[in-house]
Amino acid sequence: MNKTFAIAAWGTVVVLGAMAIGAIALHRGEPINALWLVVAATCCYSLGYRFYSKFIATKILVLDGLRATPAERLENGRDFLLTNKWVVFGHHFAAIAGPGPLVGPVLAAQFGYLPGTMWVLAGAVFAGCVQDFVILLFSVRRDGKSLTEMAKDEIGRVGGFVAYVAVIAILIILLGVAALIVVNALKASPWGTFTIAMTMPVALLMGVYLRRIRPGKVLEVSALGFVLVLAAIWGGQYVSQNAALAKLFTFSAPALAILIMVYGFAASALPVWLLLAPRDYLSTFVKLGTIALLAVGIVALHPTLRMPALTRFVDGTGPVFAGKIFPFAFITIACGAISGFHALISSGTTPKMISRETEARMVGYGAMMAESAVAVMAIIAACVMQPGVYFAINSPAGIVGQAPATAAATISGWGFPVTAADMETLAHAVGEQTLFNRTGGAPAFAVGMAHIFSHSLGGETLMALWYHFAIMFEALFILTILDAGTRVARFMLQDALGHVYKPLGRTSWYPSILATSGLIVGAWGYFLWQGVRDPLGGINSLWPLFGISNQLLATVALCVATTIIIKMHRAKYAAVTLIPLAWLVAVTFTASWHKMFDPNPRVGFLAQARALAAGPITAAIARIIFNNRLDAAVTGVLVLMITLLLVESARQWIGILAGTREAQVKESPFVRTRLVQEQG
């Protein structure tokens, strides 16, 4: 009876999922309801978790509930800690969910809602969730070792070195892009800048409260901080309406870029307890609340998607970023489908908290599914807008023109009608002077989110407040990543420099702190400055570079996973990681080739440098030419290093399969758990 019921229930899920995907994929010429995306996602995730992750757990990884995890064997009350599986799940999700799944899908919406949705669903179920799950489990079986350590142990020194360089590179490029998104969201926006500026005194107040008034009551003070930030959003409208105050909080993009670099340097070099830790808590509090609220808003409002399934820009001529649907849709959306960065989290804190091996499936596979659902929400937020509005916000002035009337005419000429008056009305509704040329994805997401929220709660009158709430949410989120990322990169650099000159490795030695902080901020600040000065908006060059480096890190993780699976004598199942690996190699190598050598100056770095060099050369043009050549070189070096890793991994696989190399996994020895009573 139970089996019959299960077959009927899962059969229904299959039929429902197929119907929803059919509706998404086959509808043309008329808008569809966002609920189709929600239903398709729910069915895909349910089936993926119930069947595919179970197959991986039982046939490949052979999860063993009797094997003691590092949390049990090495428990020390600090890093290694037996923790309830739901708590680990929540902790892991909070660590992997950043702005990536919100921004990438918004940018990729220029192709229409279909490519992004399909990639997010298939990518998560068959690649992203698998990567997070297997890396988590392999780290659990190796006392919580990091990805770079596992790469060194299982593939060799080349693996460890490539993983290390990939992590540093991705961090620097990520920080540059993240800072650029904040700059583009806050430039010429006194309301947004005031709100973000106010988070500093709020965080300071939280720091003092935590230290002096109610030590350790983080949840309580985060709720208080949240209320104060809401008050700052409310107060922002009065700042923007007052000429003198508005002038004080109105900055150009270069000015904001300099302010953010100064902030990043200070955040990296100063003690954290007063400002950074409270901001981190506040950001997490807002993040979790907003994601939950957005999910409720989408289901309650179930809006209609105005964006077509496929736009004319699948041919590579898109204004948001140039490049064809393959490979660029697949590197634009990384987090939400597969993100190499997650492998760092899965081999970081989480493996040290898991109580039983069997819980790795829910934590690793399940939390990535939840992040993928966030990406689906971002697609919905971007696609509920009129396409003309979406393109007006996301297109750089270099493509559509500086004047509102020219930009509106260009976008309307593409078949997405919009007028300068429409955009002015919308800008006033959200409390901004203009919404043209607000590249980076954050303002477009904020308009979509404000649209959803204002229709389900508060009506049109609250549109401006919701918009600035969304901007504050994203900027706060990104600034937290900026300060934490700068510190992490600084520590990594100090570790490496410590091998050259010992005092440089001391994290408390101020000359070293200042020098390494300066180097890291200088590196990401360079990319930020390049983006700010780029006539094509910066995102066109930098987001693909970030996507490529992130997916190359996933390539490292999948190489490690495949090597271990083959060493475990499960070669017949190696396709589970090998197919996503082959797909990522195809995507990233093709994208890298295009970014370096494509003859179209909007796509290829070198082609753009050549085109600019053919005209009159000013100092600014010379700098852009140099930047393009540098971006091409960075891409080339990353690809070369991953090629080395692939060759090294393939040598291992072939050697093991041919019997010329010993298949020896570097797992910790089996110790029986004390958490399960012996039976019989």
Added chain:
Amino acid sequence: MNRRLKVIPVFTARVFRIIRAILQEIFDEAAYLRFLSRVGTVSSSESYAAFRREIDEAKARRPKCC
């Protein structure tokens, strides 16, 4: 039917307990309580300062995802 209804508050309370535990872990409140019990002291300004010194070094080395 009545027995089923009685289960609801128990289930709801359990869900709330789990959500609270998740939030306490994410926001380091649980880590602070563990620190107090490990060191054998009570919550105070000095204890929290010592806890932060211990946790900040470890947290600063953890990458946050994009």
